[in-house]
Amino acid sequence: MASVLAVGLIGCSAGTDSASSGSKGASDFPKKQIELIVPFSAGGGTDAVARAFADAAKKHLPKPIGVVNKTGGGGAIGLAEGANAKPDGYKASLVTVELAILPNLGLASFQSDDLKPVAQLNADPSAVTVAADSPWKTLDEFLKYAKENPEKVRIGNAGSGSIWHLSAAALGEETGVKFSHIPFEGAAPAVTSLLGGHLEAVTVSPAEVSSQVAAGKLRMLGVMSDERLEAFKDVPTLKENDIDLSIGTWRGIAVPKDTPQDVVDVLKEASRKTVEEQSFKDVLDKLNLGIEYKDDTGFADTITKDSKRFKELIDKLNLKQ
Known part of the structure; x- marks a missing residue:
């Protein structure tokens, strides 16, 4: 004031x-x-x-x-x-x-x-994040697996209708890939489920996985922003992967x-x-x-x-x- x-x-x-x-x-x-x-x-x-x-x-x-x-x-x-x-x-x-x-x-x-x-x-922005011990090192590898294994990739979100649900749905629409969308009461429990091996990925914000990424427990594959983030300079945008999607909270x-x-x-x-x-x-x-x-x-x-x-x-x- x-x-x-x-x-x-x-x-x-x-x-x-x-x-x-x-x-x-x-x-x-x-x-x-x-x-x-x-x-x-x-x-x-x-x-x-x-x-x-x-x-x-x-x-x-x-x-x-x-x-x-x-x-x-x-x-x-x-x-x-x-x-x-x-x-x-x-x-x-x-x-x-x-x-x-x-x-x-x-x-x-x-x-x-x-x-x-x-x-x-x-x-x-939203980001695609997987477990560090998963077989996918890049977003392309993740999407290829998901395309070859329809509905076997479970993506956690912060609840049906949340931005993290919508961002995953938009990713599926843009790439022609089908995901199983798993709702949670917020991003934190979704990330916990990913850490426990009950999901293949989450599409929450980089902030909500940053500590686990830094600890080497999770791997961020791509961010849904127009440009790379200062704190995650090594993580490409989806647009760098020819996916025209920028979405977030x-x-x-x-x-x-x-x-x-x-x-x-x-x-x-x-x-x-x-x-x-x-x-x-x-x-x-x-x-x-x-x-x-x-x-x-x-x-x-x-x-x-x-x-x-x-x-x-x-x-x-x-x-x-």
Whole structure:
């Protein structure tokens, strides 16, 4: 938030009676802890972004943010709870790209505009990752095996309708390969299943497999981005393999659509300053999560654009339920 507003809020938390100032609304917001709903399980990239944000935001809000994981339905349960919350700013959501996907799949009780954007925090591509002791050293080898063994390759995702499910489905469409799609309640359990030998691959973000790749337990075969990632310079893009596919997630803060704009503005300014905190940057850098900040207007444009894009992709893949 702007420096003057930040000072005012901190002063309020130190004991200034908001009523004595004669103003209402954002002038005394927040007066209690804010709950941040994470629609996926603890341990994954979405959870990591939420917790890093909540920790760094302590400097810019007079009350803390409590992170609560609400899993299920490929993110639908947590996103629905956030959309249906009281529009007072005290229950916010760490929204993911599934906000623009699930309604188009017919798997959600909400629409993408049932949540009002506050700020985008992050963006990451999907990546094809296999066990380090698997026979596939390259993406071409993996896809060749999958093509010769229809439906024998199990790819784990973060739930039916999740971006990691959609990215694998899009890969199959682009290459003419059939996969068995195995849903989990988040990326972390999918990766655990891959490590246990119960899957052939996952298509989660590089961040969600980075530690296991570094430890030599997993091997990343390709990233679904326009260019190679700085942290994984040796991993080719799918486009280098003549597969025209670039797809991934974004994460950000949102609140119920009827939340007053002055409350949104407080959260927006706090978000802007939080993203600039070195502690937030350090956590995301350590986990190889990409930082990409947009304010409420820019984030709204991203959601609208991606909702249209994913509707077209879902219709093309005939995935609507």
